[in-house]
Amino acid sequence: LSVLHRTDPGLATGGDPPGLRRGSRQARRRSAPRHPAGRAQPPHPWGSPRRPHLDPLHTRASAGRPVAGPPAPSGTTGRPGSAAGSRLLLSPLFRPCPARGRARQADRLTGSPTMSFALFANVENTSDNPARALAETTTTVELAEALGIEEAWVTEHHFNRFSVSASIFPLLGWLAGRTRHIRLGTAAVLLPFHHPIRVAEDAATLDALSGGRLMLGVARGGPFPQQFRHFGVGEEDSRNRTLEALCVVDRLLHEEDVSHLGRWYWTDRVTIHPRPLQRPVPIWLASLAEDSIDLAARRGFGLMGASAAPVDSLLPALRRYRDCSTAPGRPFVLARYFLCNENHQRACDEAATFIQAFPARMGAQGRQPPRDRKAPSPLANALVGDPAAILDQVRTLQSQLDTPHTLLLKPATDNPDTARHALTLFAEKVRPQL
Known part of the structure; x- marks a missing residue:
């Protein structure tokens, strides 16, 4: 459970990582949502959550671009992290009341x-x-x-x-x-x-x-x-x-x-x-x-x-x-x-x-x-x-x-x-x- 979501640098450009054939098992494994520690995220144990935006780790792919929950609040942007291409995404759970x-x-x-x-x-x-x-x-x-x-x-x-x-x-x-x-x-x-x-x-x-x-x-x-x-x-x-x-x-x-x-x-x-x-x-x-x-x-x-x-x-x-x-x-x-x-x-x-x-x-x-x-x-x-x-x-x-x-x-x-x-x-x- 974390607000940090690590994305693959190859996916950030909308394409497959170099050297991988689109649709292959290896490509699908590389394009799966990533755990903050770098491991592939396991499937949700209870299926699709009732409220996906409440799950800080829930992600969905759209046109090859990783998206996490609803849009970020106005005035906040993803901050580039390490050279691996990680970025910070703020879950709605962490907005002040x-x-x-x-x-x-x-x-x-x-x-x-x-x-x-x-x-x-x-x-x-x-x-x-x-x-x-x-x-x-x-x-x-x-x-x-x-x-x-x-x-x-x-x-x-x-x-x-x-x-x-x-x-x-x-x-x-x-x-x-x-x-x-x-x-x-x-x-x-x-x-x-x-x-x-x-x-x-x-x-x-x-x-x-x-x-x-x-x-x-x-x-x-x-x-x-x-x-x-x-x-x-x-x-x-x-x-x-x-x-x-x-x-x-x-x-x-x-x-x-x-x-x-x-x-x-x-x-x-x-x-x-x-x-x-x-x-x-x-x-x-x-x-x-x-x-x-x-x-x-x-x-x-x-x-x-x-x-x-x-x-x-x-x-x-x-x-x-x-x-x-x-x-x-x-x-x-x-x-x-x-x-x-x-x-x-x-x-x-x-x-x-x-x-x-x-x-x-x-x-x-x-x-x-x-x-x-x-x-x-x-x-x-x-x-x-x-x-x-x-x-x-x-x-x-x-x-x-x-x-x-x-x-x-x-x-x-x-x-x-x-x-x-x-x-x-x-x-x-x-x-x-x-």
């Missing part, structure tokens, strides 16, 4: 904290059909990209029939192939249940596949005791284990010949391949404990807040993060239940029903409900209502946080069509006024 650039420009011009929006996909199996739940999630992520939403974050949960997102990296790899610009995040990889080398390799591979769109969020496992029991991990050690694993993952993604000797993990001059495209890979830590905040501030990680957390409980952690940081950190990521509808009361009623039932549904194996905080009202920390009400709620939240942040919009409904309608209404009626 325009919406993200506009947000950064607006932040510089207005001086106000940057606020971006993301889809929070829990992959909810509301119809007791996991395949359909995965397909509905894919459709919703594709719609979010079409609406200009900058990011999509996917959860990881185990032993749960309601949230069928146990294997987060294959799911994000699938979503990367179905999208072009939207950034893809993990919310979050449960580090105590994975070896850090495996996490680093999966993250680097996904970053390469997606064209540098990965956002890596990690957590210690959440309030689900069944997960710790089945994976054989002590819940009392999960925080320290997570912090050690995170340091190993961070080093593996950005260094070579990594050696580490810790309480739970050790490595001896390990270098992972492929290397990630982003330098550095953006990392977020889903924890508001003091030692976690200090580590995140020192190493430049971002922080993530839960969907039920009131703003007042987050402000001390954000102040500590800013005080400990020696450089501007990453935007604070905050999840919020969300439902937008033209009928304000209908949105409130449906969202309240969903939020009240959510803790019991998320109990691991349906036996142990999570120990989350009890809000005074189901809608106390949610973005719910008609477009005007949600606009006021978002503006209030922005003024309270007073720091660059990303809002993860978690649709509070069992109906995927209702969730997509809410996202569309938000993008058309609310987003332009912010």
Whole structure:
């Protein structure tokens, strides 16, 4: 996987290489697409890709001239390489997201904290059909990209029939192939249940596949005791284990010949391949404990807040993060239940029903409900209502946080069509006024 495509010097002129008869087996072998390392490219293992322009190595021949994907963006040209005639071709996957650039420009011009929006996909199996739940999630992520939403974050949960997102990296790899610009995040990889080398390799591979769109969020496992029991991990050690694993993952993604000797993990001059495209890979830590905040501030990680957390409980952690940081950190990521509808009361009623039932549904194996905080009202920390009400709620939240942040919009409904309608209404009626 690479944006480099090596072409044969004989083919660059439109003719056969000298000494080869047109149509011969040797000529066909020489005119086959070339691997970046110079070897002949093997046939695609699944036949012709559904979207050829998404495959950085996909090429097609036209009138004897090698062509790679769609035309290059205006202002970019192939740069001659070595004497062998190699040239650089930029895949559409590697073009920057325009919406993200506009947000950064607006932040510089207005001086106000940057606020971006993301889809929070829990992959909810509301119809007791996991395949359909995965397909509905894919459709919703594709719609979010079409609406200009900058990011999509996917959860990881185990032993749960309601949230069928146990294997987060294959799911994000699938979503990367179905999208072009939207950034893809993990919310979050449960580090105590994975070896850090495996996490680093999966993250680097996904970053390469997606064209540098990965956002890596990690957590210690959440309030689900069944997960710790089945994976054989002590819940009392999960925080320290997570912090050690995170340091190993961070080093593996950005260094070579990594050696580490810790309480739970050790490595001896390990270098992972492929290397990630982003330098550095953006990392977020889903924890508001003091030692976690200090580590995140020192190493430049971002922080993530839960969907039920009131703003007042987050402000001390954000102040500590800013005080400990020696450089501007990453935007604070905050999840919020969300439902937008033209009928304000209908949105409130449906969202309240969903939020009240959510803790019991998320109990691991349906036996142990999570120990989350009890809000005074189901809608106390949610973005719910008609477009005007949600606009006021978002503006209030922005003024309270007073720091660059990303809002993860978690649709509070069992109906995927209702969730997509809410996202569309938000993008058309609310987003332009912010």
